[in-house]
Amino acid sequence: MKLYPLKFAPLFQYRIWGGEKLKTVLNKKYDEDSIGESWEISDVEGCETVVYEGVLKGTTLKDLIKEFKGSFVGQHVYENFGEDFPLLIKFIDAKMPLSIQVHPSDALAKERHNSFGKNEMWYVMQAEENAELIVGFNQKVEKDTYINHVNNATLDDILNIEKVKKGDTYYIPTGRVHAIGAGVLLAEIQQTSNVTYRIYDYERVDEKTGKQRELHTELALDAIDYNFYNNYKTEYTTKINTSEKLVYSPYFKTNILKVKGKLEKDYSSLDSFVIYICIEGNLGIEYNGVDYDIKQGETILFPASIDILNLKSDNSIVLEVFL
Incomplete structure (x- = not known):
């Protein structure tokens, strides 16, 4: 059986x-209310x-x-990960702010949860006026502080809060405190992991359970990177019909590709x-004589055995992800 381009x-x-x-x-296409995430490609246990x-x-x-x-x-991917698929691809729609949170490193996640860590990146597809993201601290912080x-519920005093717009991109390494603000629609690429430590959740009650969501204050303490960084946003350029570097990490590589013609x-x-x-427009793909x-809002996976693709579009933008 020959592999072909796969939609999930x-x-x-x-x-x-x-x-x-x-x-x-x-x-x-769904009927439920308050759908915040579309898991496009997932190997998370119970959510495959x-x-x-x-x-x-x-x-x-x-x-x-x-x-x-x-x-x-890919052979080197198979040798490193065996039968575990290494990435989780999502779209996220935040009508309200997400909890302020942090993800543990590979080592900590392995020790505590027998899981990968959760290094991730965001590409903002749409942002309402004055929409914000929380990414890291606005100063170096001591653990006691x-x-x-x-x-004292004064985390905002030390968090780096940034206004965002369409196209803004952030890499979120493990240990970096972060949150998606209200009015942001984005694509997320991350390691295959569902481990999140909530630090603050606005004391809100989940209507489905009638309870506040669990916080992980103590677990988060040893997971957090308390350093300050001068710039959290990813700078990049685009060029028609050229794969331009967006985020390259040890866990995944992402280019941005604008296709015209x-x-x-x-x-x-x-x-x-x-x-x-x-993330924008429509892209036609021809492989082995099949179209x-x-x-916008769809993903497709090309197995490693696929070599040549012929692309065609009036004007589209895709994130190109690989290891």
Whole structure:
């Protein structure tokens, strides 16, 4: 059986802070209220996405890796991760602010949760006027000072709060305190992990449970990077029909690719799967004589065995993700 470009059926996640933009802006199909996340490609236990078209319809990522090994993910990826798919791809719609939170490192997550850590990045697809993100601290902070601010509900005094607009990009390494503010729609690329330490949640009550959500104040203390950094936002450039570096980390690499007209992409020298996340427009893709397409709010995965793609678009932007 030959591998082909794969789309997965997204999984929609209820969140206390979720809105309607996944439906109204990204054209997702669901009936529930307060859907905050669309998990596009996931190998998280209990939340595995499946292929939704073609002869591999219904197949999970783990099943694909078991069957095709390095031909699916890339030989070096298979050697490093075995049958675990290393990335989780999401769209996030924050009608209200997310909790202020932090993620543990690989070592801490392994020790405490037998999990990967959660290094991630955000690409802002839409932001309402005066929308904000919290990323890191606005000064170097001592642990005792941080604890006092937590206890006094004055965290805002030491947090770096930034106004954001469409196209803004942030890399969020483990240890960096962060939160997505109200009115932000974004694409998130992260390690396969569902470990989050909530630090502050505005004392709000989840209507589904009638309770406040659990905080992880003590667990967070040893996970936080208390340093101050001069710049948290990622600077980048774009050029038509050229893959431009966006975020390169030890955990994933992401380019931004604007396509206008026709473009051939040759991945024959890349020993990795490639994921396209369409953040604007519509992109036509031809592989092995078969036509595929993705539009804003859709993703597609190209197995490592795929070398040549022919792209065509009037004007589209995709995030190009690989290891």
